[in-house]
Amino acid sequence: MVKTIENTIENYFKSNTQLSRDELGNLISRDFPELSEGTITVYLSKLKKAGVINNPARGIYSITDKQIFNPEINQNLKKIYNKIHKEFPFIEICVWNTKWLSDLMRHQPFKNFTIIEVDKEAEEQVFNAVSEWTKNVYFNPNDEILERYISSNTEEVTIIKNLVTESPTVKNNKIVIPTLEKLLVDIMIDKELFAAQQGELDFIYKSAFDKYDVNKAKMKRYAIRRNKEQDLERMISRIITK
Template identity: 50%
Template sequence: MTNTIENKIPSYFKEHKSISKSDLVKCILKDFPEFKESSINVYLSKLKKAGLLKNPTRGVYALEEKKEFLPNIDSKLKRLFNKIKKDYPFIDFCIWNTVWLNDFMRHQPFKFYTIVELEKDVAQSVFYKLKDQGKSVFLEPDAETFELYIHNSDDVIILKQLVSEAPIVEIENVVIPSLEKLLVDMIIDTDLYAAQQGELDFIYQSAFDKFGINQGKMKRYAHRRNREKEVEKRTNLTLANN
């Protein structure tokens, strides 16, 4: 029920920015006659709580229009992406920079890293190729490596394994992680996201307030990383504060 109605709801608002709750329920019942009206009412309340619907006035619903996450992909990041794409045209990989997370934080880190997440089979080959080009590159660094080398270095590139079926998107011809992926990863990869660990609550709140977050996408990815319960708990706490 959750996914089917959620995917259909935007079509009910194509001709009107807002519609009455009774009309919305009628539209849903027309497409899903097997559902009970009481169940639909409960589900609409959940969508409102999740920030997918808004309730501008009593008895009226509208779509919550939030911005899409479109981080600044600078020329340096594009060049590195295109270089890897040229050398390894058939691999799945994404690229991003930790400076993107500053938009969600109170305290701004002064050190930023370029992250390349790619298939495990080619990670070592990419590592040596970038190393030969004089890049300061690290492959799957552990906590000690971060402490001894990365935290005190500039212009660092970190290579990590890309989890299969991870939510990635293409923007400006560059493949980057979706915001949903970043939110899940920062709960799990505590070494890479060390600067964000003390602000996870604020980061989640900022992300959900500013952008449209696909919770289903987050849930599926968290499940692939075996941290579904932890991510769901933090997401629920965030939504409870909205």
């Protein structure tokens, strides 16, 4: 068979279900160096019209018709991220809110948390800095703190915790946030912190896999980092059989 873009396009998505325009273009150029950038653009347009590939977000290509997880980053999260990044420009940080899980749940939690994840060696410094301009900030709260002070707190709560090395994150509008794969693994492991999600864990996973383009390989790599690979495999096997 003559090698063409049409019969090799799926190979490019074996490792990643989503690729940026530059990533996909580079892969095509590697296999078809004779094609100009303009010709590649024409080919991609034709493949999109033929339904071979999808363009679920600007500059992103996929071979699935499922949605890309693209949560709303509100002004509070932007402010928090930008303040921390300005004061600590060389540390890894990601921010999110547990409200992002709401559309995957049957019942809505009583309250949501703002989560700030940072390098382990910078946790206390970030905690002290954030506490100066935000109230109800907690640093790696244990079960007792969660039960006594956080669960019953009706005000906005911010939690600072360790960002596991090599965590799957993505930059969205200049703000670094966790990927859906990371969120799914974290809520499975951190049962006390995400107690509100435990009763619906199977439903959350099934909803996520049905609605969004979830990269199981990425989940597995992260679960291995957290020493919970077997737990994740059991969870995925369980929801697939439902």
